[in-house]
Amino acid sequence: MSPATAPQPLPVVDDVDTGGFFAAAARGELAIRMCNGCDSVLHVPVAYCYRCGSWDTRWQTVAGTGRLYSWTVVTHQVHPAYPVPYTIVLVELDDHPEARLVGQLPGRPELEAGQPMEVWFERVSDDVVLPQWRPGQALRP
Numbered sequence: 206m207s208p209a210t211a212p213q214p215l216p217v218v219d220d221v222d223t224g225g226f227f228a229a230a231a232r233g234e235l236a237i238r239m240c241n242g243c244d245s246v247l248h249v250p251v252a253y254c255y256r257c258g259s260w261d262t263r264w265q266t267v268a269g270t271g272r273l274y275s276w277t278v279v280t281h282q283v284h285p286a287y288p289v290p291y292t293i294v295l296v297e298l299d300d301h302p303e304a305r306l307v308g309q310l311p312g313r314p315e316l317e318a319g320q321p322m323e324v325w326f327e328r329v330s331d332d333v334v335l336p337q338w339r340p341g342q343a344l345r346p
């Protein structure tokens with residue numbers, strides 16, 4: 206099997222803690238888990254609020270825009286499905302800056318900390334859609 210055709214490892218999309226994230230992505234929406242008791246962002250997603258102790262949580266659709274918080278260029282290939290170089294980005298959401306999400310850009314793009322980013326949705330299999338990030342426009346000035 207050539208490196209370019211190796212199957213991409215897929216996430217479990219029906220997990221009790223994280224399934225809502227992937228269900229939203231399949232609808233073309235970005236969602237984060239929040240507490241109904243104290244309105245805290247629960248990211249990475251969990252069913253229990255570590256701030257107020259509530260088990261009452263929800264999946265909140267968010268705008269899908271943010272700022273580039275950090276990134277790294279990967280030059281050492283660790284899996285045949287991911288030819289190098291590529292860039293892993295960490296994006297801070299505009300409407301919930303306490304949540305930072307990960308994405309992947311091809312190659313070595315010119316990036317600047319704080320630049321606007323926007324989500325897009327990559328269908329990687331019949332059952333899996335992944336939110337990804339690319340340079341774009343942000344809600345925050």
Ligand SMILES: [Zn+2]
Pocket residue numbers: 240241242243244245254255256257258259
């Ligand atoms: Zn809470």
